Amino acid sequence: MLNYAAVLFVLSNFILESSELWDQDNSCPLICTCRLEHLTETAIYRFMQKDKNKPIPGEVGSIENNEVIQEENLDTVELLEEHSSAIVRSAICILQTETQPLDLLQSLPKDIETLTLIQGYESGNKTIKFSYLSKFPQLLSLELVGPNLMNKPANSNLICEIDLPMPELKYLNLERILIKNGKQQVENFLKEVNEEELTFEYVQKLDGNLHPLTMVQKGTNDEEIVPYKVFKEQRDTHGEVPLFIGFKKLFLLRITNCELNNVHWEMFDGLRELQYLILERNNLRFIPAFAFYGTPSLKMLSLAHNKLLDIQITDLAGLLQLEYLDLSFNNFTQLSELSLPPFPKLKLANFANNPISIIFPNTFEVMNTTDSLIIGSDDIPLTLITNSFIGLNLLQKLTINNLELGLLKRDLFVGMPSLTELILTGNITKLEYDAFLEVNKIKKLILSNCQITNISMDAFIGLQKLQYLDLSKNNLEYLPPAVFDQLINIKELYLNSNKFSQLPRDIFSKLHAKLIRLNDNPWHCSCEMSEWKPMIINKIKQRIIKQCEYTGDKGIACIMENRFNFKYVYENKVAPKCAHPEQFVNWSVFHAMRRILKCPGYKPKLQSIIQPLVIQHSPSFQPKALQRMFLN
Ligand SMILES: *[C@@H]1O[C@H](CO)[C@@H](O)[C@H](O)[C@H]1NC(C)=O
Ligand SMILES: *[C@@H]1O[C@H](CO)[C@@H](O)[C@H](O)[C@H]1NC(C)=O
Ligand SMILES: *[C@@H]1O[C@H](CO)[C@@H](O)[C@H](O)[C@H]1NC(C)=O
Ligand SMILES: *[C@@H]1O[C@H](CO)[C@@H](O)[C@H](O)[C@H]1NC(C)=O
Ligand SMILES: *[C@@H]1O[C@H](CO)[C@@H](O)[C@H](O)[C@H]1NC(C)=O
Ligand SMILES: *[C@@H]1O[C@H](CO)[C@@H](O)[C@H](O)[C@H]1NC(C)=O
DSSP states (O other): OOOHHHHHHHHHHHHHHSOOOSOTTOOOOTTEEEEEEEGGGSGGGGGGBSOOOOOOTTTGGGOOTTBOOSOOOOOBOOTTTTTTTOEEEEEEEEEOTTOOHHHHHHTSOTTOSEEEEEEOTTOOOEEEEGGGGGGOTTOOEEEEEOOOOTTSOOSSOEEEEEOSOOTTOOEEEEESOEEEEOHHHHHHHHHHHHHHOOOOOEEEOOOTTSOTTOEEETTSSSOOOOOHHHHHHHHHHHOOOOOOTTOTTOOEEEEESSOOOOOOHHHHTTOTTOOEEEOOSSOOOOOOTTTTTTOTTOOEEEOOSSOOOOOOTTTTTTOTTOOEEEOOSSOOOOBOTTTOOOOTTOOEEEOOSSOOOBBOTTGGGGOTTOOEEEEOOSSSOBBOOTTTTTTOTTOOEEEEEEEEEEEEOGGGGTTOTTOOEEEEEEEEEEEOTTTTGGGTTOSEEEOTTSOOOEEOTTTTTTOTTOOEEEOOSSOOOOOOTTTTTTOTTOOEEEOOSSOOSOOOTTTTTTOOOSEEEOOSSOEEOSGGGGGOOHHHHSEEEEEEEOOOOOSTTHHHHHHHHTOEEEEEEEOGGGOOBEEESGGGTTOBHHHIIIIIIOOTTOOOHHHHHHHHHHHHSOGGGSOHHHHHHHHO
């Protein structure tokens, strides 16, 4: 969740340095800061970034301090294009006990474009009516953030009353507040829908000639048109939903932690320009059919962290522009081919952390454009059966958490010919021969934390494109000889945190890796390990934060964009250590080989290069870095 304190800190620091009010004639109330800022620097911009930097399970496990293994996929969506260079007049105010919202708003400059109101802790109940905001004709973005109760009973609430639509508003974020409809807004709604003569009932047409998922509007043949009255009755039984009718330009709507119990088509009716809808952390238990029919432009829908129990093919119907769907952290127990309607533009689907125990065949057939899919829950193990992934023709990245499989077999991955990244965690006892042959274009294979005990000699056959293989944190004691021989493009290989005491001779001989990690295994040190290269094995991958220029207003944008570089660095701490024989316990494998075992074949590359230097200088003059390489 967004840490407002941190954002405010960044903002307030920034304010100290720069920005006065845009216009000397206007005054900014004491509890507010008014300044010019880039629209991309406003907090609301963060919600438009697809990649919320969630750590990927498995990878984090193999990360040492300050080390990051993969380049993060920076899926920042540039949806603010139109405005991204725009400078806006913004005001942020903290509502305190004595603050009267109406008075406060009266005293703000009329020409503000973005407004953020944050309610202070234990400041009593405050109501903001949208009609109070009509004095800001240029308002583009509004954020209302309630008090952080930290699990205490709510005796301070921020209440938002929608009594008038805001037809010019583009970005609306409501967080930890109570939302009510004003009488006027209900009347607006009834007037509008009555004019439209609603026919919202659709049926699924099971006609041999059409795609099985085609929807036809009910009533277009001689079927009875369902009148508005029926829907009104339905709504009355479901309880009130906030009505956003008339918010014609709304582009982003985020309602989180607002105790929303229902969604209904009425809520979003007419939001034809809405592209981002985030309804996370509410109490939603079900989605009524066609709930999102009024928002045909939606690109991102997140219903994460609700209590949704089931999903039907009609529930998300009509979202033909949808690119990003997040249904994680709900209460779905199954997914099948009747769960999801066609999503012709879907890119990323996240079903993680639902108690789904099995994926039925053909479930994802409707996702033939999707390139990233996440499933599996921390609490309930997931079983796969053949054809679970049929139809994911363009899928590039598959993440499965908590997979329960005795044997990982080839036929489980049928149907994903474009896959380049496969990330599994769970309980997979054995990797069978040819296990990944169906997905032989993968570049990255992460099997960390999978409780693997056995790997077939031919498990990685066909994976010529593989660059990254992570087998860390498993129960491996043994690897078959030549198991990695086909991995001619491997750059990074992680075997750390297993139960290896030795590896077959020449196991790395065909590889040209930049990094091979072997630490945290109970190695039995012997001269058999002479072929291991400390310059590859004592390596970590480090993330370097790109330098940001903190001049002008670019600093904050740079922080938010999270851009990093990576490099491999030498690090003694990850040297593999001996567990046997007893006299070598806790010695680095390389140190033991050189100093104690005096292995004849063991000549670390560096030693021969540096030796002349050592002869010329007394050892105390050796630069520290060189000393460390010798001691590893
Ligand atoms: C705020 O409203 C809630 C109920 O809506 C009430 O229980 C609480 O006592 C009110 N707090 C104050 C400070 O008036
Ligand atoms: C999830 O659904 C089950 C019934 O299928 C119910 O017993 C449980 O309380 C639900 N969990 C939550 C968090 O709502
Ligand atoms: C996805 O499937 C639909 C329906 O079968 C088809 O019309 C469409 O062309 C397919 N798209 C791609 C990219 O394969
Ligand atoms: C993992 O799976 C094996 C059988 O495949 C089973 O014996 C074992 O108990 C499982 N481990 C856990 C922690 O569930
Ligand atoms: C699995 O590996 C263990 C050694 O780690 C070996 O004893 C056992 O025979 C192997 N089991 C199978 C089924 O290959
Ligand atoms: C080896 O290192 C481990 C962890 O650092 C420590 O617990 C153990 O006592 C050490 N053993 C010996 C013999 O030094």
